[in-house]
Structures are given as C-alpha cells and as structure tokens.
Amino acid sequence: MRTKQELGAAIRRERRAVLVVNAHSRQGRRHYDAVRSRLLAAGFDLLGAYPVERPGELERTLASAVDLAPDLLVAGGGDGTIGTAARLLAHRDIALGLLPLGTTNNFARTVGVPLDLDAAVAVLTDGTVVDVDLGLVGDMRFTNHVGIGLSADIMLRTPPRLKRVVGRLAYPLTALALLARHRPLRATVRAQGREHEFVTHQLYVANGGFHAGRPITADADADDRLLVAYPVGGPTRRGLLRDTARNATTGHRRTLGDEPFLAVGQLWLDTDRPAQVEVDGEPYGQTPIRIGLDPNALRVMAPAGTLDR
Numbered sequence: 001m002r003t004k005q006e007l008g009a010a011i012r013r014e015r016r017a018v019l020v021v022n023a024h025s026r027q028g029r030r031h032y033d034a035v036r037s038r039l040l041a042a043g044f045d046l047l048g049a050y051p052v053e054r055p056g057e058l059e060r061t062l063a064s065a066v067d068l069a070p071d072l073l074v075a076g077g078g079d080g081t082i083g084t085a086a087r088l089l090a091h092r093d094i095a096l097g098l099l100p101l102g103t104t105n106n107f108a109r110t111v112g113v114p115l116d117l118d119a120a121v122a123v124l125t126d127g128t129v130v131d132v133d134l135g136l137v138g139d140m141r142f143t144n145h146v147g148i149g150l151s152a153d154i155m156l157r158t159p160p161r162l163k164r165v166v167g168r169l170a171y172p173l174t175a176l177a178l179l180a181r182h183r184p185l186r187a188t189v190r191a192q193g194r195e196h197e198f199v200t201h202q203l204y205v206a207n208g209g210f211h212a213g214r215p216i217t218a219d220a221d222a223d224d225r226l227l228v229a230y231p232v233g234g235p236t237r238r239g240l241l242r243d244t245a246r247n248a249t250t251g252h253r254r255t256l257g258d259e260p261f262l263a264v265g266q267l268w269l270d271t272d273r274p275a276q277v278e279v280d281g282e283p284y285g286q287t288p289i290r291i292g293l294d295p296n297a298l299r300v301m302a303p304a305g306t307l308d309r
Helices: 004-014 028-041 055-067 079-089 106-111 117-126 150-157 160-179 237-253
Strands: 016-022 045-052 072-077 095-100 128-137 140-142 145-149 185-191 194-200 202-206 227-231 262-264 267-271 276-279 282-286 289-302
Touching: 004 016, 004 095, 004 128, 004 289, 016 028, 016 055, 016 079, 028 045, 028 072, 028 117, 045 055, 055 072, 055 079, 072 079, 079 095, 079 106, 079 140, 079 289, 095 106, 095 117, 117 289, 128 145, 145 150, 145 185, 150 160, 150 202, 150 276, 150 282, 160 237, 185 202, 185 227, 185 262, 194 202, 194 227, 202 267, 227 267, 227 289
Parallel strands: 016 045, 016 072, 072 095, 095 289
Antiparallel strands: 128 140, 128 289, 145 202, 145 276, 185 194, 185 267, 202 227, 227 262, 267 289, 276 282
16 A cells, blocks of 8 residues: 555646545535536546435445545545545545535544635645544444434434534534433443443544534544543533533633543443444444544545644
C-alpha cells in the first residue's frame, strides 16, 4: 500500500476519482449535478459518478465504486453515508473525500472539511491525505459515535420527511415527543480496570470531535486513539434537557479532563435492562456491547496543514 504522501501525490497528479452522492439525503438530490460539474471543472477524471436514490442501494453502489480502484472516493451525503463509505475504505489504498450534504455533518466538522461546497471541493484538489481512527462496536466500524438510550429511540422514530424539511431540528422535535414516557437507564462502563456507573436517559461514546453539529470538547478528535464516554444529564428529564443545552453551547470551552467525560481506548458497556443502540445515527442492536478503536484505519482528504498523528 502506498504511503499517505504517495497517495496524495497521485490524487493531485492523476485526479482519478469516483463520485457517489446519496441523493436521498437532505441536500444530495439538489446538489448532485452541481457537485459533479465542480469536480470535472477541477480536473478530476471521474471513473464513475452515481446518484443513489434509494438508501438500500448505497452500500452496494459504494462497493462498486471501490472496485473501480480510484485514488479518491468522493462521498456526498450525511454522516450515515460517510460512515458507510468509511467502513468500506478501512485499510484500503484509497482516500475518502468528503462533500458534507447531510443534516449535522459531524465527521466533516471533525476532519475540518468546510461545509461550503466550493471550499469542500478545494480540499479535494489542494488538501492532504491524513489517517484517522475508526471506532469499533462489536466488529462494526464507525466514524462518530455510539448512542445508548434516548438517541437510539429518536433515530428509530424521526420521520425522514421531517429531517428533509427542518434539518437537524428534526431530532430535538422528536426527542420532545418521546421524552415524556422515556425511563432512565443505569449504565455501567468498565474500562482500564475500573467501573463507572451512570443513571441517565442518554449515554454517548464518541470517536469524533462533534455531535449534533457542535463540539463535544475543545480537544476531542478522531486521531487521538481515544474514545470519549459521557452521559447527558442524570435520571431526570429536566437534567437531560439542561445538559443537552449546556453541551451545545459550551462544548468548545470544555476539555476531556472535565467531568463527566471518560477518555479511554476501549470499554465494555452494560445497562440494567436491554437498551437500544444507534451507531452514527443508524440502529445497531441492544446492550451489552464492547466498544474499541481501529487506529489510523481510514485515509481522508483533509485541509492542507491538518495535524496528522
């Protein structure tokens, strides 16, 4: 497999790429033609370009794109699309290019890719290849986070039409509807020979640095060999609402050393009753689960000058 520097040089020299856009995502259908035109104008040789209208066809289309052996696979869509592409590209000699067309675009924010399309395309032409960690839940890789509790229920219940109409506001609107009857969980996290217990409606384990489009902490990212486990609020619904608002407004001022963050390399998580689990916004299963890391598993096009550990 080529070094990151060799792969980056090949992308700049040959411009061999494949484009896959989730046209079912909030902005994908509207932007597909413009995205394709921008890449061609930037000099990319598109070995294939695919708008995916049906969610069930996304993974198959991405796999077909990988089979074309490009130097760069450009994925346009939200975090679900990016997560699917990341799983397929793990430990491959292909870089992932990001076109953030989703609701929250957490992974693009973590890597530092701008949300403006022209600026994102500029990263593909002038950026650098870095490698970042992926999380592992069971044997499934993920880019951003694992959610246990209310967030998993929200992912199962949020209407796709509401997401397309109001964007990321769809999630808190659905949460408010579900919260009145939601029961708190007693969650036990075992890591580094210690046991940590939380009574909460919601627990996250993050690999990336952003959640719901906001920083988790000022120093969390996807290239630090760490997972970050943290509850949102305690046993009361009021505490959940208070801490959700607090996290959204103060994450950029907090650090991994602050309460209640637990930064570790791997952990086991169990709950007092089986709880729904979502991985990067997609249903996964139920607790108990093991969560770990696959270090430097994914090569990504990031802005020039991005720190690469």
